[in-house]
Amino acid sequence: QKLYEQMSFFKTNIEQLDNIARMQRFMSFIPLLDDTNVTTLSPVVVQLGMACIQIALARMWSAWGLKPVAVLGCNLGEYAALHVAGVISARDMTLLVGHPAELSEADYTAYSHGILAVRGGVEAVFPALG
Numbered sequence: 001q002k003l004y005e006q007m008s009f010f011k012t013n014i015e016q017l018d019n020i021a022r023m024q025r026f027m028s029f030i031p032l033l034d035d036t037n038v039t040t041l042s043p044v045v046v047q048l049g050m051a052c053i054q055i056a057l058a059r060m061w062s063a064w065g066l067k068p069v070a071v072l073g074c075n076l077g078e079y080a081a082l083h084v085a086g087v088i089s090a091r092d093m094t095l096l097v098g099h100p101a102e103l104s105e106a107d108y109t110a111y112s113h114g115i116l117a118v119r120g121g122v123e124a125v126f127p128a129l130g
Helices: 002-006 008-023 043-063 076-084 090-106 122-129
Strands: none
Touching: 002 008, 008 043, 008 090, 043 076, 043 090, 076 090
């Protein structure tokens, strides 16, 4: 939020990416960067916003002279990394993130799923799953 409010280069990039997303009929992800409670936002908004924030950060760092020699990402970060590496356009990235998010949103019930990291082997964890 502070970057969006205080860094004009970052804000310009966020607004450009948000415009690309809205041109593809996705909702604006700008509420992710204001005081809106994130739990009230749709998964599409959150997922698009997270990927676009990563791209805006990479662009800002690049403008400062910090150019990556390699990029990587996990989950949504993979799409941001593909864009930063020049493999896909920002438009393609928003489509690759937004459309699957829309499809999953149709079957989405808030707080019905989660991820848990467990330190232990299958033999230790499996009995606890019942």
